[in-house]
Amino acid sequence: MSLKDVSDEELAAEIERRRRERNKAMPEKRATPDWSGLLETIDSGVKSAIECESEDGDFEHYVYEAAMEAVFVDYFEWRNSREWDE
Numbered sequence: 074m075s076l077k078d079v080s081d082e083e084l085a086a087e088i089e090r091r092r093r094e095r096n097k098a099m100p101e102k103r104a105t106p107d108w109s110g111l112l113e114t115i116d117s118g119v120k121s122a123i124e125c126e127s128e129d130g131d132f133e134h135y136v137y138e139a140a141m142e143a144v145f146v147d148y149f150e151w152r153n154s155r156e157w158d159e
């Protein structure tokens with residue numbers, strides 16, 4: 074079967090099916106998590122909170138990002154390549 078034997082609708086349906094399958098794929102997990110960035114982020118955030126006598130409003134977000142990068146290879150590159158609704 075060649076592409077000329079496939080209708081535009083069938084082609085569009087196949088492209089959509091492949092997109093959905095790709096979006097289901099898990100990001101690559103690290104064989105061993107690298108906690109160094111997470112620990113550095115936490116340490117830095119706590120030190121900053123002590124010095125400023127308040128916590129940065131984005132601290133939880135930074136911890137989340139560092140945790141995801143500790144467990145998954147290039148997590149946010151993977152996440153940004155997904156075609157998900159925001």
